[in-house]
Amino acid sequence: MSLKEALKLADRIVFEKTGQHLDDLQAAVLKGTLERETYKHIAKDFDCSESSVRKVGAELWEILSEELGEDVSKSNLSSAIERLQVSLFSSNVAQDSVQIRNINYCGEARHPPEQRNSHPPNQETSNSKQSKTLHQDLSEMPELGNFFDRTHELQTLTTWILQQNCRLITLTGISGIGKTSLAVQLVQQIKHEFEYAVWCTLDEFPTIDKFQSNLIQLFSQSENPDSSPTNQKRLPLIKYLQNHRCLVVLDDVHNLFCSGEFAGKYKPEYEEYRSLFKQIEKLSHQSCFLLIGWEPPKEVPQLTSENTPIRTLQLTGLDTAAARKILRDKGLTEIDNCETLIHRYQGNPLWLKSVATLIQELGIGVADLLIDDTILLPEDLKDVLDEQFDRTSELEKQVLSLLAKENQPVNLAKLLQNGQISSSDLLNALQSLSRRCLIEKQGSLYTLSPVLKQYIKGL
Ligand SMILES: Nc1ncnc2c1ncn2[C@@H]1O[C@H](COP(=O)(O)OP(=O)(O)O)[C@@H](O)[C@H]1O
């Protein structure tokens, strides 16, 4: 936490308590204390007596102690403010943060109404005393229909973002598995923990310059756009991510990557996004980027450790109870063999909806479909799979067709025996397919889901 942020936070607490902002001497005492200066030194700098500094200090520690619910003194001011920031940003289920939340963290009192009303209509400015979100641009965020379960995934993402302060998170999974819906639900739950919340769904990504300037335009609404020269290597956007706590969701990031290559290889015109994502991961700031798509950027590891600010979540299907609700929503109630149907379509909500529609339109029973191992592939489901299959490289297509011929999960040796692919090509293809969530790994064995097997056999 920077000195400026700590002072801003202290000012808000004092304002909440006394109705007055910090005066110059109070600010000097806080600044000096945070910089570990003695009272004597602060007094000398401010050209006043040491006793005045001590008196002002004592009053401040008293106000802060009351508001923070712990003894604050010159020796623990810095850590007390850090703790306050953590609790403000941590999960809103924390009991003790409720009281702290009453602090007018948004600083609404400082923004004259005309300034608040000056945002474009699609950018909401929160008036809520309990909320820290000043600006939202969620106009591109889809509306959420009925949403079931995902409790565990929501908890994981919330912990990564609010408690572990992760800076870059990728959310991947096969089409229709529910990535966008999950992210919408997440944003709705945690957006108030941020000063800015932005959602970008981009079929065509803008150039990096355009992308940055769009965000900077939004982030600089409450301050003058920064024209100071920036470090040549640091992208201008980073400064805003450091000064403000921003949540930025980028949906359909696979549009940044090439078709016909291994997963996550940037198209030449989008190469610069690589350094943006790298800086978001590596440089210190208080914001979070959530990247959603069929494939993650190539350089993002799929397994990450708790010590890094980067995380990956590969989304799998809904559990049986939630998937049942999807079928029920589609009008399939009281059906036999519900679990088998859900299992066959791997709890993928979009696939289940597609099959449910077909069943209803044809007026057939689920039991008729499940007589043998035949997997029904409605046309819209095929279209969705086409899109993802078409993106794979030739090597991946070869591996997929090898796997489609196997009745059981197979190991590397078996795959090498069956194909004319070198071992390194095979490993790269398997890694890429696994990043795209097109194959399943069971220990050292690989297999395809029944739906994909059926789809590939039918090509
Ligand atoms: N948890 C859920 N509960 C209910 N419906 C869901 C859920 N997750 C996804 N869906 C539905 O499944 C379909 C695909 O979801 P979506 O989020 O668009 O998938 P993805 O972004 O992974 O392609 C949508 O119609 C969505 O409403």
Ligand SMILES: [Mg+2]
């Ligand atoms: Mg989506």
